[in-house]
Amino acid sequence: MKSILQKTKRCILCGSVKDLECHHVMFGPYRSVSEKEGLKVWLCPLHHRGNRGVHMNRMADLTVKKWAEAKYVSAYGKERWMERFGKDYEGAETSGFRVLEGL
Numbered sequence: 001m002k003s004i005l006q007k008t009k010r011c012i013l014c015g016s017v018k019d020l021e022c023h024h025v026m027f028g029p030y031r032s033v034s035e036k037e038g039l040k041v042w043l044c045p046l047h048h049r050g051n052r053g054v055h056m057n058r059m060a061d062l063t064v065k066k067w068a069e070a071k072y073v074s075a076y077g078k079e080r081w082m083e084r085f086g087k088d089y090e091g092a093e094t095s096g097f098r099v100l101e102g103l
């Protein structure tokens, strides 16, 4: 998996190494841009499609998007983010979830 966000194959929300699934951070209409830009992360089944997962839980989704945006912006700038993804997640509320840094 080509990712600009993550080096190791672990769930970015809990560190699990079991049954990991590849997630496109900006999905839906932005899935192919995510693919091209390397905005992909590993998630365990619970944090991917489970009830604590980014596809089911808005807070989990926003936590990952906000974190990904910050990383992307520090590498390429805000203008390019907005141009590619059209929405700013910088001020999004993300209680209850935290991305594990350094994975």
Ligand SMILES: [Zn+2]
Pocket (backbone or CB within 6 Å): 011, 012, 013, 014, 015, 016, 043, 044, 045, 046, 047
């Ligand atoms: Zn997990």
Ligand SMILES: [Zn+2]
Pocket (backbone or CB within 6 Å): 022, 023, 024, 027, 048, 055
């Ligand atoms: Zn996904």
